[in-house]
Amino acid sequence: MLSTRLASRRLAVPARRWKHTSSRPPLNSVTADDVAHFAKILPQNAILSTLPPSDLHASDIDQYNNDWMGKYHGNSTTVLRPQNTKQVSDIMKWCHERRIGVVPQGGNTGLVGGSVPILDELIINLGNMSKVRSFDPVSGALVADAGCILESLSEHIAPHNHIMPLDLGAKGSCQIGGNVATNAGGLRLLRYGSLHGTVLGLEVVLPDGTVLDNLTTIRKDNTGYDLKQLFIGAEGTLGIITGVSILTPPAPQASTNVILALPRFENVLPVFKTARLHLSEILSAFEFIDREAYDLAVKHGQGKALNEQDVEGAECFVLLETSGGKKEHDEEKLTGLLETLLEADEPLILTGVLSQSPTQFASMWRLREGITESVSKEGKAYKYDISIPLAAFKEVVDLTREHLRKQGLLHEEAVKQVIGYGHVGDGNLHLNVIAAAYTSEIQAALEPFVYELVASYNGSISAEHGLGAMKAHAIHYSKTGVAVDMMKKIKELFDPRGIMNPGKVLEF
Amino acid sequence: MLSTRLASRRLAVPARRWKHTSSRPPLNSVTADDVAHFAKILPQNAILSTLPPSDLHASDIDQYNNDWMGKYHGNSTTVLRPQNTKQVSDIMKWCHERRIGVVPQGGNTGLVGGSVPILDELIINLGNMSKVRSFDPVSGALVADAGCILESLSEHIAPHNHIMPLDLGAKGSCQIGGNVATNAGGLRLLRYGSLHGTVLGLEVVLPDGTVLDNLTTIRKDNTGYDLKQLFIGAEGTLGIITGVSILTPPAPQASTNVILALPRFENVLPVFKTARLHLSEILSAFEFIDREAYDLAVKHGQGKALNEQDVEGAECFVLLETSGGKKEHDEEKLTGLLETLLEADEPLILTGVLSQSPTQFASMWRLREGITESVSKEGKAYKYDISIPLAAFKEVVDLTREHLRKQGLLHEEAVKQVIGYGHVGDGNLHLNVIAAAYTSEIQAALEPFVYELVASYNGSISAEHGLGAMKAHAIHYSKTGVAVDMMKKIKELFDPRGIMNPGKVLEF
Ligand SMILES: Cc1cc2nc3c(=O)[nH]c(=O)nc-3n(C[C@H](O)[C@H](O)[C@H](O)COP(=O)(O)OP(=O)(O)OC[C@H]3O[C@@H](n4cnc5c(N)ncnc54)[C@H](O)[C@@H]3O)c2cc1C
């Protein structure tokens, strides 16, 4: 099977490069003079720099230079934390003039090295722009500074019985601007769709400092090209998002979740189909967790495990959520589903546990959401966030594990575990390879192996995390040459000097 | 009130121009030599031309030169009806080389003059590209030629229990490519969101003939800029859409609708709020029909009217649809809603009629969908398709009527009626001014009056129909100069010779 798959590889992609090369004039480093200029734009406490006359140490800005996984490390000397759009615009005008590379930074929870510098680019962190600008409880339109934390926004609209259309494990740290910049998917996409549908408008500071203000709250507007779409998922390479207008749905009146233990992976698809039939519009999440991922989350105390006997022999798990308008109706539907799943001659599930209280509801979600954290506690993770047909989820995990074993890399000192979990409803698998350390040997064993595997299914090498620094070189596995050329032309159009997040998304 | 509203007008927009002017070299007309070249690309029956040696008359291609409303008239000599993407590409290569202006045409049901030439541009009609390429009943991904009629696609997937995520009155003639090109909204947007969220991928022939193939069926793909978004709503000014991949939702297991007669317009908002509370996720349409629109539809035999006594004194109507997973549940919710609406001390509605059969269901929808047709039977319509706050729906209709009255234009020989209807759930009002004939006097009375009114609410002058030829000059009422400049740069990037649908969307 592996060989058949790989026989269909069509692409030769050059090995990954760790720096941004370009045909453009080189970018300039931030100097003490630049910092002096920034001091005219920003209050002193909004400037963190290790350049003289400051006495900050490199370690003081470590948290901005290093990513969440501890995998990507920048060498920036200077971090700016502007408080409003005007300041961002003034900073960008200067950087444009001076050809200084800039990394926009939100909560720095991105998983592809997009949010930290590759060399010593200036970091513009949006954390100080955290005001809600307006909320309309009738339409659900929320307008907020890009630096607002996702969870704070949820809390802000909760009293009005609205929820954010997206939710993800990093909600306590990630910012709405970062979510938009990465086109984050998350746990509610199945129900509320992607940010390309829910974002109503954006305010963006372009690389030359121009403010593109399209912060509309209207739901439908067909007057010309939908420019905002370009910034959704551009990972900060076309401009800095300073404001977001987003459509928030009314909170469901009732939510329940259930964990199902499945004897065999092959049952996932039939369970999914049956669930869709029984639950239709109230099915709001359908998450897949393989056995190794489940055990890992349990080991690290994420959520309450199911009864040990009950899950004996379970090959994988499904976490399923419903969100509906009437509790009794939803429960009736869910009970009907569970009966159908258990009743068959050869039941599709071993067991199913329905949450009985808000605490249990939260604890079941923690099991799923806690996987990312458990992985990072367990070791250093190579994370592949891919779109492939659901039927191939297990095969891809197994093939990757086998491949590493054959390379003699599957042992405690190299790769400890290969696990899979993800959003079944969206065809999105998180393949995580947990190693003792990041090494070039493992790296070379995994890439382009994984990318070629994904391409053989016509999949996407990045379903939701983006390309960042990690996969900029590998875009060809998922996009045609014509498409990449067109993207490069758009990048040149918006950012002719190449100062916006250099080396990310596209290679020049 | 009127004067306050208009006091806030901030924009001076030049009067509408009926031809495309440009700083670029002028475009060339199609010659007999060009037609001879096209004969090498296409079979003879795919070429309709009045140029020698053909003996076709101008009247033979009338249906392609004139729009659905009979308002916009082109003078093209030649219509091509290619059968596949390669042919479209070869045609475009030639037109690019020869600087021939091109109008992509779908079902020609557009309402803003975008689908017919302004002068004598070549018409490329997609009607011969009408094959379904693939359908995956698990994911719901449908891939089809751009020329497929919307209704045929619905029929194609119906046996698999899926529906198209959009529906509109023109479904029997409009094409999926035309829907995408106009970013059509329609009757299901409230439930399934806009095409920016449901279109998975596109195949587009760029102005120079290059094929941009991104016809993916995966739901999530964050590898670089989402180029397809630019073509959604570009109205054929950036390229010709030849293939569409779209996510189709599972068919609801049960659908019901109800018509509500409201004593006063002021009740629409409370009714909407109450409906959302009771029906939440099963509320799939909430359409507003004012009294004049209702009477007009009834007059033209569209759908069955409610009982005459029951609607006496009704100022407006609401058509509400539910689509859910379980009939009994949905009916229970709907009954609960009707009780609440009727029970209050001062009931919010006069009467509500629930459809009791599929025939009645269809007949109630016909009442709403039939308005567009009734309007065109009644006279010549000036159609304004605007996004404004729901609370202003009635005010805008009333102000427009008053304005026309003051100008002495509200009588049988000039403007017969001013009506309003639309998608309340999306904040989208269709303001229709029905005249005896299209005259420059009425035109001058309406524009920029209506646009200024919309701008005073920070609304959109085109919620879903697009700008086309009608509103290209008026884009500034809804977009900033910075945004328009950026759009123009994108147009230049994709179409440096300005051959794609010249004079539409943007003025040069
Ligand atoms: C525990 C955990 C769980 C996660 N779960 C999911 C998940 O389920 N689904 C998912 O899609 N992702 C997930 N992620 C990754 C996800 O991409 C980020 O969490 C989030 O969307 C990034 O937001 P941020 O504010 O942290 O952005 P950062 O990490 O700071 O930045 C991410 C990228 O966006 C750019 N950027 C940030 N802010 C701006 C701005 N204002 N303007 C322009 N560019 C900007 C940066 O330059 C960078 O390229 C998870 C991450 C963690 C740590």
Ligand SMILES: Cc1cc2nc3c(=O)[nH]c(=O)nc-3n(C[C@H](O)[C@H](O)[C@H](O)COP(=O)(O)OP(=O)(O)OC[C@H]3O[C@@H](n4cnc5c(N)ncnc54)[C@H](O)[C@@H]3O)c2cc1C
């Ligand atoms: C009775 C009626 C009801 C309607 N109801 C609604 C409604 O509820 N909501 C709504 O949004 N609209 C509605 N419309 C208008 C709507 O825009 C169109 O019906 C439809 O989306 C256009 O599709 P079409 O194939 O007829 O395109 P056309 O009218 O042929 O073309 C429309 C525009 O798209 C371009 N175009 C067409 N095909 C392509 C292609 N393949 N590639 C590139 N460009 C292309 C054309 O150049 C033109 O600019 C209605 C129209 C009618 C007549």
